[in-house]
Amino acid sequence: MAVERMAAARTAAGAGPGAAARGAPAHRGRLATAVHGAGSGAGTVLASAAVLLAFLAAWEWLPPLFDIPAYILPPASKVWSEFWRMLATERLLHHSGITALEVVAGFALGSALGALMGFVLGAAPRAELVLSPYILALQIAPKVAFAPLFVMWLGYTVYPKILVAVLIVFFPIMVNVLTAIRTVDPDLVNLARSFSATRWQIFRMIEYPATLPPLFSGLRIGATLAVIGVVVGELVGGNIGLGYLLVFGEGQGNTAMVFVTIIALTLIGIAAYGAVILVERRVLHYLPRAQHRTV
Amino acid sequence: MGSKVRIEFRRVWKRFPARGRGGGEVSAVEDVSLAVRDGEVVSIIGPSGCGKSTLLNMGAGLYLPSAGEVYVDGEPVAGPNPHVAFMLQKDLLLPWRSIRENVELGLEIRRVPAADRRARAVALIERCHLTGFESHYPHQLSGGMRQRAALARTLAVDPTVLLMDEPFSALDAQTKMVLQQDLAQTVAEEGKTALFITHDLVESIALSDRILVMSARPGRIVTEIPVSIPGREAPIRRRLDTRVGPLAARLMEELHIGEAMPAEAF
CATH class of the missing domain: 3.40.50.300 (P-loop containing nucleotide triphosphate hydrolases)
Incomplete structure (x- = not known):
């Protein structure tokens, strides 16, 4: 995760002011778009679909071929019928809705707090210096280990799940924003100062926009982490959410049910990640296209 | 003189x-x-x-x-x-602002009304031979053009000393x-x-x-x-x-x- 964050920060730094190669021809960005455009054509989509089909086929027919029993690895068709059963009798949509809600709430709160804390510590280097050992300790602490504690505090409600997500989302976003504020080109700040900018104007016109690319790298990481936090919270206690269905399916020895739940969780994660990407494309529209392609 | x-x-x-x-x-x-x-x-x-x-x-x-x-x-x-206004080796254009918005930076900081800002920026963009690139972003411009935009931004605040x-x-x-x-x-x-x-x-x-x-x-x-x-x-x-x-x-x-x-x- 740390490595991922470093990479994210670096991507962001690359997007920073003055990073685009000097003397590069004006059409560079457009050329890059054209190349990528050709790469993600109909052929690629077809190939991806073929991979999915091959995977599903292997899942359906290979396990029986090797005498793997269905309670270890249920074939795709079994999982599919289990999905319909769960929709009808296990309130799959209800539990999915609760998990999705917790993910959204935890992600929104965690990223808002993380960004805010990043900005505050960025503006107060002394405070950062004083707090840095504790921030580091909290960052190293496995956040999901807090889940039982939160359940003990807040009971079998949605709140402990949201809290785990908040905690796990908070750090990558805070660190990215803080690093970005620290690495804003001091000459940019001097430029604004030479125009007699106030502290607030410097933040609003220079520092804040400069942190947006790393902030979005943090949000992408956060979107996937939020799902992890929520599921662990649900695994620990309560009778709501997809995490509960996981435990329930396990208890019943219903492997297909566990599979369906994992797929549902993945879909929620994909939706959260996709939403971040959509917003990012709109907000960071000024970046060269190629930089959006980092998955 | x-x-x-x-x-x-x-x-x-x-x-x-x-x-x-x-x-x-x-x-x-x-x-x-x-x-x-x-x-x-x-x-x-x-x-x-x-x-x-x-x-x-x-x-x-x-x-x-x-x-x-x-x-x-x-x-x-x-x-x-x-x-006074200064200009460095680095163009210091803000990547999230279009060329016109970059030229307007100093005026915006000094709270010049938007219409005046815009008129002044457009005039300077023309003077610095960047007409047609007002709504481009810095990464779309060559090094020379970026430095022209930086010059326009410097001149926009009408300093007596450069x-x-x-x-x-x-x-x-x-x-x-x-x-x-x-x-x-x-x-x-x-x-x-x-x-x-x-x-x-x-x-x-x-x-x-x-x-x-x-x-x-x-x-x-x-x-x-x-x-x-x-x-x-x-x-x-x-x-x-x-x-x-x-x-x-x-x-x-x-x-x-x-x-x-x-x-x-x-």
């Missing part, structure tokens, strides 16, 4: 705290006095790290001298002020000459005063009325050389003058370029 002094350094010293634990101070600039009159272009040349940029930063009011005073338009400089710190040194030779020509024309037409820092001897000769030579750190001004070649507003033509060569030779001598080389190198 008027006789009014636009920017003046009076016995300016600048010391910085030395790096490391030992304490103490490092002198960046020692006892520098200079005055630039209205409409004059003065170049400062000197070895790397001689405190040229420190001088400019004090002129812009970004930091204050340790001793001595800086005056702009007769007023002591106590911080950033509207009479402080330029090697603004063209990152450009290729041809682009550099075209931009020097544009800058010289603009400065002449608008009657701007400029203090220009450069490494490039011929650039300093082509663009300025006077050249100040600084010593190695701690920087002090060792010589002043007037450039009595006509055509300061057209540096491309001025470069071809026969007096440029001897003047460059004299600057090399003043800067001790070549002296440190071992004889075998020749």
Whole structure:
């Protein structure tokens, strides 16, 4: 995760002011778009679909071929019928809705707090210096280990799940924003100062926009982490959410049910990640296209 | 050229705290006095790290001298002020702003109404030969065009004094000459005063009325050389003058370029 964050920060730094190669021809960005455009054509989509089909086929027919029993690895068709059963009798949509809600709430709160804390510590280097050992300790602490504690505090409600997500989302976003504020080109700040900018104007016109690319790298990481936090919270206690269905399916020895739940969780994660990407494309529209392609 | 002094350094010293634990101070600039009159272009040349940029930063009011005073338009400089604008080697364009929005930056900070800002930016974009690129983003422009946009942004706040710190040194030779020509024309037409820092001897000769030579750190001004070649507003033509060569030779001598080389190198 740390490595991922470093990479994210670096991507962001690359997007920073003055990073685009000097003397590069004006059409560079457009050329890059054209190349990528050709790469993600109909052929690629077809190939991806073929991979999915091959995977599903292997899942359906290979396990029986090797005498793997269905309670270890249920074939795709079994999982599919289990999905319909769960929709009808296990309130799959209800539990999915609760998990999705917790993910959204935890992600929104965690990223808002993380960004805010990043900005505050960025503006107060002394405070950062004083707090840095504790921030580091909290960052190293496995956040999901807090889940039982939160359940003990807040009971079998949605709140402990949201809290785990908040905690796990908070750090990558805070660190990215803080690093970005620290690495804003001091000459940019001097430029604004030479125009007699106030502290607030410097933040609003220079520092804040400069942190947006790393902030979005943090949000992408956060979107996937939020799902992890929520599921662990649900695994620990309560009778709501997809995490509960996981435990329930396990208890019943219903492997297909566990599979369906994992797929549902993945879909929620994909939706959260996709939403971040959509917003990012709109907000960071000024970046060269190629930089959006980092998955 | 008027006789009014636009920017003046009076016995300016600048010391910085030395790096490391030992304490103490490092002198960046020692006892520098200079005055630039209205409409004059003065170049400062000197070895790397001689405190040229420190001088400019004090002129812009970004930091204050340790001793001595800086005056702009007769007023002591106590911080950033509207009479001065600076331009660096880095274009410092904000990647999230279009070219027009970048040109408007200074005006926006000074709370000029949006319509006025826009009109002024569009006029300067035209003057700097960037018409058609108003809504482009910096990454879509070449290095030369980006530096043109930086010049437009500098001129947009209508400063009386331009402080330029090697603004063209990152450009290729041809682009550099075209931009020097544009800058010289603009400065002449608008009657701007400029203090220009450069490494490039011929650039300093082509663009300025006077050249100040600084010593190695701690920087002090060792010589002043007037450039009595006509055509300061057209540096491309001025470069071809026969007096440029001897003047460059004299600057090399003043800067001790070549002296440190071992004889075998020749």
